[in-house]
Amino acid sequence: xxxxxxxxxxxxxxxxxxxxxxxxxxxxxxxxxxxxxxxxxxxxxxxxxxxxxxxxxxxxxxxxxxxxxxxxxxxxxxxxxxxxxxxxxxxxxxxxxxxxxxxxxxxxxxxxxxxxxxxxxxxxxxxxxxxxxxxxxxxxxxxxxxxxxxxxxxxxxxxxxxxxxxxxxxxxxxxxxxxxxxxxxxxxxxxxxxxxxxxxxxxxxxxxxxxxxxxxxxxxxxxxxxxxxxxxxxxxxxxxxxxxxxxxxxxxxxxxxxxxxxxxxxxxxxxxxxxxxxxxxxxxxxxxxxxxxxxxxxxxxxxxxxxxxxxxxxxxxxxxxxxxxxxxxxxxxxxxxxxxxxxxxxxxxxxxxxxxxxxxxxxxxxxxxxxxxxxxxxxxxxxxxxxxxxxxxxxxxxxxxxxxxxxxxxxxxxxxxxxxxxxxxxxxxxxxxxxxxxxxxxxxxxxxxxxxxxxxxxxxxxxxxxxxxxxxxxxxxxxxxxxxxxxxxxxxxxxxxxxxxxxxxxxxxxxxxxxxxxxxxxxxxxxxxxxxxxxxxxxxxxxxxxxxxxxxxxxxxxxxxxxxxxxxxxxxxxxxxxxxxxxxxxxxxxxxxxxxxxxxxxxxxxxxxxxxxxxxxxxxxxxxxxxxxxxxxxxxxxxxxxxxxx
Amino acid sequence: xxxxxxxxxxxxxxxxxxxxxxxxxxxxxxxxxxxxxxxxxxxxxxxxxxxxxxxxxxxxxxxxxxxxxxxxxxxxxxxxxxxxxxxxxxxxxxxxxxxxxxxxxxxxxxxxxxxxxxxxxxxxxxxxxxxxxxxxxxxxxxxxxxxxxxxxxxxxxxxxxxxxxxxxxxxxxxxxxxxxxxxxxxxxxxxxxxxxxxxxxxxxxxxxxxxxxxxxxxxxxxxxxxxxxxxxxxxxxxxxxxxxxxxxxxxxxxxxxxxxxxxxxxxxxxxxxxxxxxxxxxxxxxxxxxx
Numbered sequence: 061x062x063x064x065x066x067x068x069x070x071x072x073x074x075x076x077x078x079x080x081x082x083x084x085x086x087x088x089x090x091x092x093x094x095x096x097x098x099x100x101x102x103x104x105x106x107x108x109x110x111x112x113x114x115x116x117x118x119x120x121x122x123x124x125x126x127x128x129x130x131x132x133x134x135x136x137x138x139x140x141x142x143x144x145x146x147x148x149x150x151x152x153x154x155x156x157x158x159x160x161x162x163x164x165x166x167x168x169x170x171x172x173x174x175x176x177x178x179x180x181x182x183x184x185x186x187x188x189x190x191x192x193x194x195x196x197x198x199x200x201x202x203x204x205x206x207x208x209x210x211x212x213x214x215x216x217x218x219x220x221x222x223x224x225x226x227x228x229x230x231x232x233x234x235x236x237x238x239x240x241x242x243x244x245x246x247x248x249x250x251x252x253x254x255x256x257x258x259x260x261x262x263x264x265x266x267x268x269x270x271x272x273x274x275x276x277x278x279x280x281x282x283x284x285x286x287x288x289x290x291x292x293x294x295x296x297x298x299x300x301x302x303x304x305x306x307x308x309x310x311x312x313x314x315x316x317x318x319x320x321x322x323x324x325x326x327x328x329x330x331x332x333x334x335x336x337x338x339x340x341x342x343x344x345x346x347x348x349x350x351x352x353x354x355x356x357x358x359x360x361x362x363x364x365x366x367x368x369x370x371x372x373x374x375x376x377x378x379x380x381x382x383x384x385x386x387x388x389x390x391x392x393x394x395x396x397x398x399x400x401x402x403x404x405x406x407x408x409x410x411x412x413x414x415x416x417x418x419x420x421x422x423x424x425x426x427x428x429x430x431x432x433x434x435x436x437x438x439x440x441x442x443x444x445x446x447x448x449x450x451x452x453x454x455x456x457x458x459x460x461x462x463x464x465x466x467x468x469x470x471x472x473x474x475x476x477x478x479x480x481x482x483x484x485x486x487x488x489x490x491x492x493x494x495x496x497x498x499x500x501x502x503x504x505x506x507x508x509x510x511x512x513x514x515x516x517x518x519x520x521x522x523x524x525x526x527x528x529x530x531x532x533x534x535x536x537x538x539x540x541x542x543x544x545x546x547x548x549x550x551x552x553x554x555x556x557x558x559x560x561x562x563x564x565x566x567x568x569x570x571x572x573x574x575x576x577x578x579x580x581x582x583x584x585x586x587x588x589x590x591x592x593x594x595x596x597x598x599x600x601x602x603x604x605x606x607x608x609x610x611x612x613x614x615x616x617x618x619x620x621x622x623x624x625x626x627x628x629x630x631x632x633x634x635x636x637x638x639x640x641x642x643x644x645x646x647x648x649x650x651x652x653x654x655x656x657x658x659x660x661x662x663x664x665x666x667x668x669x670x671x672x673x674x675x676x677x678x679x680x681x682x683x684x685x686x687x688x689x690x691x692x693x694x695x696x697x698x699x700x701x702x703x704x705x706x
Numbered sequence: 707x708x709x710x711x712x713x714x715x716x717x718x719x720x721x722x723x724x725x726x727x728x729x730x731x732x733x734x735x736x737x738x739x740x741x742x743x744x745x746x747x748x749x750x751x752x753x754x755x756x757x758x759x760x761x762x763x764x765x766x767x768x769x770x771x772x773x774x775x776x777x778x779x780x781x782x783x784x785x786x787x788x789x790x791x792x793x794x795x796x797x798x799x800x801x802x803x804x805x806x807x808x809x810x811x812x813x814x815x816x817x818x819x820x821x822x823x824x825x826x827x828x829x830x831x832x833x834x835x836x837x838x839x840x841x842x843x844x845x846x847x848x849x850x851x852x853x854x855x856x857x858x859x860x861x862x863x864x865x866x867x868x869x870x871x872x873x874x875x876x877x878x879x880x881x882x883x884x885x886x887x888x889x890x891x892x893x894x895x896x897x898x899x900x901x902x903x904x905x906x907x908x909x910x911x912x913x914x915x916x917x918x919x920x921x922x923x924x925x926x927x928x929x930x931x932x933x934x935x936x937x938x939x940x941x942x943x944x945x946x947x948x949x950x951x952x953x954x955x956x957x958x959x960x961x962x963x964x965x966x967x968x969x970x971x972x973x974x975x976x977x978x979x980x981x982x983x984x985x986x987x988x989x990x991x992x993x994x995x996x997x
Binding site: 124126171175180181182184185186188189190192193196197200309313316317320351352354355357358359360361362365366369 | 740791793795796797799800801803804805806807808810811812814815927928930931934935938967968972973976979980983
């Protein structure tokens with residue numbers, strides 16, 4: 061029901077909003093709407109498009125960009141040079157801007173996102189440098205600017221639209237509505253989910269089968285296209301394009317303040333922020349405080365980061381009525397009193413009062429929970445299977461084969477870190493349906509082994525095959541699609557999603573991609589399978605360690621793996637919890653999935669495993685039946701001796 | 707000969723880059739805070755030097771007596787606030803970006819956006835230069851001072867980190883906060899001291915800047931590219947690396963300007979950063995080091 065509603069809003073809401081807002085200009089004279097307001101609205105629309113462009117990349121994926129001015133500048137200069145100087149058709153220049161900005165975005169993304177060591181801060185600093193370099197290029201190159209700036213005249217437009225302001229308003233409106241629509245569509249698609257997962261825990265997402273590089277490139281490209289087209293129109297709006305007016309730091313300041321103020325995780329956030337900040341700027345200028353605009357804005361950003369980092373949208377969702385009431389009371393009150401300036405001032409004061417009510421510290425009441433739990437108006441699953449079958453994998457009916465077929469083959473695998481030989485010449489085979497215990501003292505290479513098999517590390521030497529496929533050199537998400545899943549010793553759930561959605565994520569992007577409603581329904585089964593059914597709607601931060609470990613397992617099962625690596629999944633649990641986890645592991649194995657359990661607790665491994673592999677100093681020390689291996693003198697000396705020593 | 711002259715002048719100017727970058731690098735490496743306010747502090751140091759020297763008619767070098775303690779206090783105060791608010795690395799970037807804008811706009815409102823420069827009587831250094839007779843090389847005095855101050859301050863800080871108890875505590879803290887805290891290292895006191903010291907280097911950098919060129923608030927933003935290039939090249943938190951990287955970047959920029967054109971400088975610099983990030987993400991000179 062809600063899914064249908066929300067889809068309808070996507071289809072009809074945006075055209076309706078466009079038409080309604082377009083009326084303001086088309087019937088401007090009939091309703092007596094002053095041109096001055098139209099100009100202000102145009103500015104708001106420009107910033108809406110820009111901050112939405114920023115939000116699609118930085119808000120959704122968590123990679124903060126300080127380079128928004130690059131898109132504005134490239135867009136504005138494309139139009140200024142082609143249309144302003146060479147009289148190319150204005151609409152053609154819009155397309156050129158889109159293409160150029162997309163190329164620029166892909167270039168920057170291609171460089172930055174390929175860096176294995178890329179962290180958010182480095183990305184931010186790289187993007188900070190881009191507008192300055194482009195600005196210097198424009199400044200010095202006389203084919204672009206050369207230092208004098210370029211005049212952009214008014215292009216021909218249909219005269220029935222009215223004044224130039226009407227025309228500008230209408231095209232800005234079209235771009236802004238298009239941008240927000242794109243943001244809405246992305247947020248409600250696989251793309252948006254992938255970006256949320258990247259924001260929460262990028263390498264976990266990659267390991268679950270999300271092609272993170274591709275999605276990041278897509279995000280930066282969409283951001284570039286929107287930013288560029290909107291920048292082109294900005295050239296018309298300012299009429300004179302100079303380096304300082306487009307390639308400057310106020311652009312990233314504005315878009316970041318707007319998005320942070322409004323809320324980054326939601327498509328509506330930047331719209332709220334753009335409206336509020338632009339109005340505030342306008343009123344400050346009107347009160348003769350133009351010099352202090354940036355001081356106020358910088359201060360607002362600093363304060364917001366500290367007190368309301370999640371943004372206004374979330375806060376307003378939590379207290380919609382008090383905020384609305386404050387807004388209405390102030391606006392109506394000032395209107396009746398006819399004091400403190402004109403209508404714009406009243407609206408600003410009303411909005412500020414609403415903001416204060418919204419961000420006021422204190423308990424947000426029970427509504428916060430729901431606002432946060434849903435976070436967005438993501439569609440609810442339409443079909444929900446009530447029955448919880450006890451096997452998660454789709455190949456339910458097949459009997460679990462044991463060791464018949466070789467799933468994982470490591471041939472002479474080595475991995476060196478500089479001079480350290482973490483693994484040296486390990487040859488290992490794991491058959492389907494096996495439950496292998498991988499043990500060894502600290503530093504013996506267990507975790508390296510898991511990382512190699514999950515594709516997060518590449519072997520220095522040797523080949524690794526999963527289900528007959530060579531995985532060396534494949535990105536982790538392809539390895540996941542080949543049938544490998546892992547859990548982390550320290551659980552790393554996607555913090556912004558519920559337990560159900562954590563698992564649904566894995567199913568959506570697993571070996572057999574599914575749509576969100578179907579993935580959610582399927583997630584239900586996995587959650588029930590590990591015994592977290594009662595916590596499906598909880599946030600990961602409400603779970604204890606044991607429950608998080610179970611969530612890790614459910615999520616790994618969601619990818620429908622052939623082989624599952626459990627990296628110290630029992631560490632730090634109480635004896636009762638261990639027994640429960642062991643039971644879950646057994647159940648998973650009965651479902652036909654091969655399991656490699658990396659563990660220190662020999663009691664558990666002895667009990668569980670059908671086979672034990674012992675690593676020591678990067679080499680294979682023993683491999684075989686648990687009883688035989690545990691009696692091997694070399695194992696006793698290497699493993700237990702060291703343990704006793706420790 | 708032009709290239710040699712340019713390269714050597716570049717190395718000297720690079721001293722200023724290194725000095726600007728050192729404070730940023732060490733607070734980033736040790737305290738995990740990307741403090742863009744540092745640029746604001748440098749700018750403030752420059753304007754304070756200009757104002758004090760011009761209105762009291764004192765030697766710009768002497769203004770350090772006032773500006774260094776002042777910016778020490780300011781830097782320490784900012785760190786104390788960050789610490790209180792328990793800011794994450796990425797939030798620190800946002801928060802300090804907002805505050806940097808406040809500082810720069812505030813300076814612009816106070817001293818106007820026009821270019822400001824100390825008069826020749828107040829600032830005798832600007833016009834003087836040292837020539838190496840036999841080689842036909844000439845170096846402006848401010849750049850020599852920049853080089854000298856950078857070597858003395860960064861070298862001194864490096865020695866302090868190696869030899870003093872506080873320095874060792876800092877290095878331990880940078881490597882593992884929790885363990886260091888467990889051994890009784892007071893992170894708050896150390897962080898505040900370190901940020902204060904970084905503020906003091908900002909005062910020195912600002913003084914050198916005011917001495918050599920005319921000031922305008924927007925320059926704070928123009929430093930971004932170069933200074934972050936130095937920080938990343940030198941290895942985050944690595945002092946000697948920062949010094950060498952600063953000198954290298956200075957030389958590179960100057961040589962590129964002479965050999966190709968001034969327009970090419972940012973491209974070369976940017977490509978260098980990207981290359982370094984691709985090939986040696988830990989920076990050119992880090993071998994474990996401070997971080």
